Amino acid sequence: MAQYLLSTYTSEGDGGPPPTPEEMQAFMERVAALEAEMDAEGAFLFGGALHGPDAATVVRGGDADPIMTDGPFVEAREHIAGFYIIEAEDLDGALAWGSKVVGAIGHPIEVRPFRATGRVHA
Amino acid sequence: MNHLATADAGAVERVFREAYGEAVATLIRTVGDITLAEDAVQEAFVVATDRWPTDGIPANPAGWIVTTAKRRAIDVIRRSARGRHLQEEAGIATVAGLDRSPVDEPGPVRDDRLRLIFTCCHPSLRREHHVALTLRLLGGLSVEEVARLFFVSEAAMAKRLVRAKYKIKAAKIPYRVPEEADLPARLRSVLSVLSLIYTSGLDGEAGEPLRTEAIRLTRELVDLLPDEPEAAGLLALLLLSESRAPARCVDGDLVLLQDQDRTAWDREMIAEGHAIVRACIRRGRPGPYQLQAAIQAVHAAAATFEATDWPQIVALYDQLLALSPTPVVALNRAIALAEVLGPAEGLAAVDAIPPGLETSHLLHAARGTMLRELERPDDALAAFERAVQLATSDPDRRFLTGQIDALAVDRR
Numbered sequence: 001m002a003q004y005l006l007s008t009y010t011s012e013g014d015g016g017p018p019p020t021p022e023e024m025q026a027f028m029e030r031v032a033a034l035e036a037e038m039d040a041e042g043a044f045l046f047g048g049a050l051h052g053p054d055a056a057t058v059v060r061g062g063d064a065d066p067i068m069t070d071g072p073f074v075e076a077r078e079h080i081a082g083f084y085i086i087e088a089e090d091l092d093g094a095l096a097w098g099s100k101v102v103g104a105i106g107h108p109i110e111v112r113p114f115r116a117t118g119r120v121h122a
Numbered sequence: 123m124n125h126l127a128t129a130d131a132g133a134v135e136r137v138f139r140e141a142y143g144e145a146v147a148t149l150i151r152t153v154g155d156i157t158l159a160e161d162a163v164q165e166a167f168v169v170a171t172d173r174w175p176t177d178g179i180p181a182n183p184a185g186w187i188v189t190t191a192k193r194r195a196i197d198v199i200r201r202s203a204r205g206r207h208l209q210e211e212a213g214i215a216t217v218a219g220l221d222r223s224p225v226d227e228p229g230p231v232r233d234d235r236l237r238l239i240f241t242c243c244h245p246s247l248r249r250e251h252h253v254a255l256t257l258r259l260l261g262g263l264s265v266e267e268v269a270r271l272f273f274v275s276e277a278a279m280a281k282r283l284v285r286a287k288y289k290i291k292a293a294k295i296p297y298r299v300p301e302e303a304d305l306p307a308r309l310r311s312v313l314s315v316l317s318l319i320y321t322s323g324l325d326g327e328a329g330e331p332l333r334t335e336a337i338r339l340t341r342e343l344v345d346l347l348p349d350e351p352e353a354a355g356l357l358a359l360l361l362l363s364e365s366r367a368p369a370r371c372v373d374g375d376l377v378l379l380q381d382q383d384r385t386a387w388d389r390e391m392i393a394e395g396h397a398i399v400r401a402c403i404r405r406g407r408p409g410p411y412q413l414q415a416a417i418q419a420v421h422a423a424a425a426t427f428e429a430t431d432w433p434q435i436v437a438l439y440d441q442l443l444a445l446s447p448t449p450v451v452a453l454n455r456a457i458a459l460a461e462v463l464g465p466a467e468g469l470a471a472v473d474a475i476p477p478g479l480e481t482s483h484l485l486h487a488a489r490g491t492m493l494r495e496l497e498r499p500d501d502a503l504a505a506f507e508r509a510v511q512l513a514t515s516d517p518d519r520r521f522l523t524g525q526i527d528a529l530a531v532d533r534r
Contacts, residue, residue, distance in 0.1 A: 002294045090296040091246060092304075111246075113293045 003045065003114040004094040007083040008107045030104040038086065043097060047084035081107075085114075134174050138167050141184035142262025143342075147234035148188050150297060153195045156259070156287050162198070166190035235260065236346045237297050239339075243312045244295045251286035252315045253322075258283055261335045271322065271332050309347070313356050313411060316340045320360050333364055351405050355412030358398035362418035365391035376521040380427040392422045413442040432461040449478040449485075457488050465495040483512040487522060494529065503529050 019027065038044035053072035061067040072079065084101065088094040091113070098109045142163065149159035166187045180186040242255035250272075257263045257271070269279035289295065300308040316336050323332025340357045347353050369382035377383075399419040402412045417438045424430040439455035452475045460468020469492040472485065479485040490505035503526060510522045 090294040091244075092296050092300075094293075095246065111293075115292065 001087050001089060002091075002094070003117045004086055004088055004091075004097075005083055005110075005112045005114065006086060006094070006098055006101055007110050007112070008081050008101070008105060009078045009110070010081040010107070011078050027105070034100055034104045037100070038084070038097065043086045043088060043093075045085040045087055047082070049082040050080060053079045130175065131171065133179065134171055137174075137179055137183045138170060138187070139262040141187050142167075143235055143238070143260035143339075144184040145187040145191055146259050146262075147238040149191050149195060150238060151234050152192060153199070156290065158195055158198060159191075160259070162191040162195040163187060165194045233299075233346050235342060236299050239312055239343065240299055240308055241290060241295055241297050243308070243315045244290075245308070245311055246293065246295060247286055247289060249315070249318070251282060251289075252311070253319055254279060254282050255286050256315055256339070257319065257332075257335065260339060263331075263335070267331075271329070309350060309352065312343065313340075313352060316343070317356060317360075317411075320363070330367075333360075333367070336360060337364060351402050351407045352409040352411050354398050355402055355409060355415045358395045358402070358415035359411055359418055361391045361398070362395035362415060362422050364388070365395065365422060371517060374517060374520075376517040378521075379421065384425065387422070395419060395422065408441065408445075410442060410446045413438055413445065417442070430461070432458055436462055449475050450482075452476070453479060453482075453485055453488060460492055460495075465492040468492050469496065481512055483509040483514070483518060483522070486512065487525075490525060499529055 035044060035047070056072040058069040058071065058073050059066055060069070084097075086094065086097050088097060091111070094111050094113075098111045101109050145163045145166070146156075146159050149162055150156055153159055153162070169190055170183075170187065174180075239256065239260055242259060243252045247255070253272075254268055257268045258265065263271075265280050265283060266276045268283075269276045272279070274282075299305075316339055319339070320333050320336035323329030323334075323336065337357070337360050340353070340360055344350075344353045344357050365388040366379075366382065368388065369384065369386040370377060395415065396419055399412070399415050402408070402415070417435055420431050420435050420438070435458045436455065439451065439458055443451050443455055453472065456468050456471035456475065459471050469489065472489055472492065475485070486505045486509035490502045490509060493499075493502035493505055506522055506526045506529065510519055510526065513519045513522055
């Protein structure tokens with residue numbers, strides 16, 4: 001088995017009108033159904049939606065002399081909005097989940113393999 | 123062993139090239155790593171060039187290469203840390219396990235070359251990587267040869283291949299034939315790679331190895347997937363197109379279909395192409411490659427340009443356009459239509475093509491030809507001049523310049 005990060009991005013100002021409560025409800029139902037399916041298949045490891053880049057802080061300088069900066073590390077129009085970490089047999093398996101996520105959320109998904117996961121053993 | 127009296131270097135090279143894809147494909151399955159498989163097969167080739175000229179070429183060269191390469195790979199795995207690491211990654215429990223065939227997986231076909239071509243043409247890799255991997259791993263072309271065919275430096279091509287192989291490994295692109303449900307879409311990707319390899323070789327004689335390789339690989343694919351009519355359709359299309367190669371380019375100059383010496387066409391390829399097209403029609407599952415092959419079959423069947431069954435060609439283009447509504451198909455249909463209804467109808471059809479071909483010399487060359495026939499020399503000249511600016515190959519440019527010169531003579 002292998003682990004993959006499925007991430008989705010939003011662009012600043014591409015939001016359009018905010019979703020109606022009905023649309024929001026339908027969206028949540030689609031996502032819940034998808035996550036239930038992931039659970040049933042043993043694919044779901046972790047997932048979540050992130051606050052926007054305005055809520056981000058960058059830390060530099062290390063323990064002794066930390067420096068905090070307001071804002072995201074990369075100044076870009078696109079920002080990571082949410083992600084799943086899933087387990088799949090291979091890339092085809094991960095891509096199949098990727099297309100299901102796209103179907104549920106209506107945004108493109110980047111599928112990226114983990115090089116290593118879990119705790120580092122020195 | 124089949125002891126041949128002599129096996130010169132050329133013969134060894136040829137046999138090796140044919141066995142290469144099969145050997146690498148088998149090794150990848152057994153050792154689970156593309157680079158290790160390539161290295162081992164390369165080493166086996168060194169042994170072959172040393173031994174075959176005196177011992178003779180073995181009866182089963184691919185089997186010999188696989189056995190020798192497997193032994194080399196086992197050595198590497200036993201001796202090096204990298205090998206042990208690979209062994210863990212590939213999930214090979216013991217080195218002895220390498221000698222047994224570990225794969226017993228479900229799937230429509232069990233063949234290593236087929237697995238490999240689907241890996242090379244995986245949709246998560248970019249098109250230029252599909253082409254490079256397919257030619258390198260299945261075609262057995264050297265990095266330098268692949269680089270030369272695509273006019274990039276050897277270093278750039280090596281980098282491209284390393285990057286593609288890295289992604290296959292890192293992202294765990296599977297090494298298997300897609301399941302039935304995914305097969306049609308994945309096969310389309312493979313067929314378009316083979317078709318692209320062929321058309322990349324269309325410009326001049328330097329491209330002949332690409333065309334030959336594309337035909338060889340497509341033939342292999344048809345053997346491996348006999349129930350896929352589109353694979354057969356592509357093979358027929360390539361054979362019928364290749365049958366005209368001797369007449370298409372004379373002294374480096376492009377010769378139009380209407381001016382070609384049809385006695386120079388390769389009758390054997392035409393016969394094979396026609397047989398495949400007939401079999402496809404009987405099967406009754408048409409697709410874009412089969413229809414293109416059928417169009418080429420109609421051309422090949424005509425004794426002269428004038429004897430061409432143009433209404434039949436227009437009808438086939440109509441079917442093709444319904445399946446793949448691209449501007450290129452629409453342009454070819456318009457050109458055929460001009461032969462049936464005349465240049466005015468042809469030009470109207472060209473001008474009705476949806477946007478997308480403005481920067482193709484083919485569109486402007488077709489307009490130029492039709493405008494000339496409509497006795498609008500100034501408009502024809504403008505169209506041909508635009509075509510020359512956009513042409514990408516020397517034979518095309520020379521041909522179009524010739525059209526412009528001829529127009530100038532006519533106007534005097």
